[in-house]
Amino acid sequence: MNTERNFRGTPTVHTYFPLTPCMKKVLKITLIILAVIVVAITAVVGYVKTALPGANVADASDIKIEYTAERIERGKYLANAVAMCIDCHSIRDLSVFGAPMIAGTEGKGGEKFSKELGFPGDFYPPNITPAALGNWTDGELLRAITEGVSKDGHALFPVMPYLSFGQMDKEDIYSIIAYIRTLKPIENTAPPSEPEFPVNILINTMPQPAKFSTIPPKEELVPYGKYLLTMAACSDCHTPMDKGKPLEGKYLAGGLEFNLPDGTVLRSANITPDKQTGIGNWTEEYFISRFKMYSDSAYVQHKVGPKEFKTLMPWFSYTNMETHDLKAIYAYLQTVPAVNNQVIKFEDREPAAE
Ligand code: HEC
Numbered sequence: 385m386n387t388e389r390n391f392r393g394t395p396t397v398h399t400y401f402p403l404t405p406c407m408k409k410v411l412k413i414t415l416i417i418l419a420v421i422v423v424a425i426t427a428v429v430g431y432v433k434t435a436l437p438g439a440n441v442a443d444a445s446d447i448k449i450e451y452t453a454e455r456i457e458r459g460k461y462l463a464n465a466v467a468m469c470i471d472c473h474s475i476r477d478l479s480v481f482g483a484p485m486i487a488g489t490e491g492k493g494g495e496k497f498s499k500e501l502g503f504p505g506d507f508y509p510p511n512i513t514p515a516a517l518g519n520w521t522d523g524e525l526l527r528a529i530t531e532g533v534s535k536d537g538h539a540l541f542p543v544m545p546y547l548s549f550g551q552m553d554k555e556d557i558y559s560i561i562a563y564i565r566t567l568k569p570i571e572n573t574a575p576p577s578e579p580e581f582p583v584n585i586l587i588n589t590m591p592q593p594a595k596f597s598t599i600p601p602k603e604e605l606v607p608y609g610k611y612l613l614t615m616a617a618c619s620d621c622h623t624p625m626d627k628g629k630p631l632e633g634k635y636l637a638g639g640l641e642f643n644l645p646d647g648t649v650l651r652s653a654n655i656t657p658d659k660q661t662g663i664g665n666w667t668e669e670y671f672i673s674r675f676k677m678y679s680d681s682a683y684v685q686h687k688v689g690p691k692e693f694k695t696l697m698p699w700f701s702y703t704n705m706e707t708h709d710l711k712a713i714y715a716y717l718q719t720v721p722a723v724n725n726q727v728i729k730f731e732d733r734e735p736a737a738e
């Protein structure tokens with residue numbers, strides 16, 4: 385029943401709403417249009433859900449990589465100190481400042497990149513030791529790492545920075561593959577990732593064909609530093625984002641938030657050369673020392689309790705970067721636009737009641 389006032393102000397009550405033949409026709413056409421829209425949406429969603437990773441990214445190639453000693457050595461360095469493969473695919477100890485990896489878990493996977501931290505769902509890095517990847521071909525590994533499609537064809541979410549890895553020199557990725565083949569096999573099955581709606585559908589639009597580059601000469605500090613920074617995906621944490629899209633004009637300006645389980649919030653630092661709010665006053669020497677202090681045996685790993693300042697910046701892995709490579713990253717960082725952005729790195733969202 386539907387009550388309204390007519391133009392004289394007396395209430396009119398409609399109890400029955402007769403449809404004229406013309407209205408019936410309009411209604412029928414509207415229903416048909418609606419049905420067509422529903423069918424079209426279902427078809428698009430169905431396509432995105434099932435066909436897209438395959439449509440954007442070609443089948444895995446049938447390359448066979450030679451696992452030379454040089455490649456394994458280079459891969460070990462990159463996977464542990466630069467590309468953070470081992471750091472992400474291991475269990476980290478959040479009770480210690482810098483959340484170092486727990487020894488003996490290298491590559492076994494299963495750490496949780498949770499919705500609470502700020503991800504659109506719960507994502508678990510899978511086991512990447514030979515116990516899990518033994519039956520993967522080199523081509524399947526290359527495709528997963530650089531294009532974001534798993535062996536069975538399902539799309540991976542770019543928590544793993546495959547869009548960055550896809551911009552590297554193929555040779556470096558071959559080295560990483562050669563190295564992860566040598567990891568100690570650990571039997572472990574990580575839970576399957578659970579992206580939430582609508583990312584569980586959109587995820588299929590994310591894998592992209594790799595755009596490999598040529599590694600710049602080591603002596604050319606700025607381009608070489610940019611290359612390393614891309615591989616290390618510093619920008620994934622240091623550029624603030626909205627719904628997964630980097631904010632314009634905020635490249636490396638910090639402020640991306642991580643909600644920690646104890647009710648505190650951690651924000652990445654501004655690493656642009658801004659003098660007031662970034663690292664514009666840092667000398668090269670100081671920059672390098674900030675990384676290197678974590679490999680100093682005098683720097684004891686210290687426990688951090690609930691509500692104490694802790695960080696997800698993988699200091700204990702980056703500390704193994706060669707001094708030359710840190711120099712190159714510093715040189716590149718000096719060339720990016722300075723952005724004035726004051727970041728409060730750590731805050732308690734739920735301060736204890738007075
Ligand atoms: C920031 C964390 C992170 C980094 C760094 C990272 N990964 Fe991953 N990786 C993940 C996550 C999370 C997934 C699963 C994504 C999903 O389920 O959508 C994954 C998936 C994979 C897969 C697919 C496995 C499968 O069973 O489908 C492989 C292989 C892999 N990573 C290898 C590597 C290698 C090699 C590197 C370094 C070059 C690397 N990862 C760096 C987090 C990371």
Ligand code: HEC
Binds near residue numbers: 617622650654655
């Ligand atoms: C997993 C996310 C993550 C990644 C990846 C990451 N950072 Fe950070 N970084 C942080 C957070 C969070 C902080 C703030 C807390 C702290 O100081 O540890 C930080 C702090 C820093 C600081 C200290 C700045 C200051 O003002 O004290 C520097 C320098 C830095 N990062 C550089 C880098 C570089 C260079 C890379 C890539 C090689 C990188 N970060 C990759 C999260 C990350």
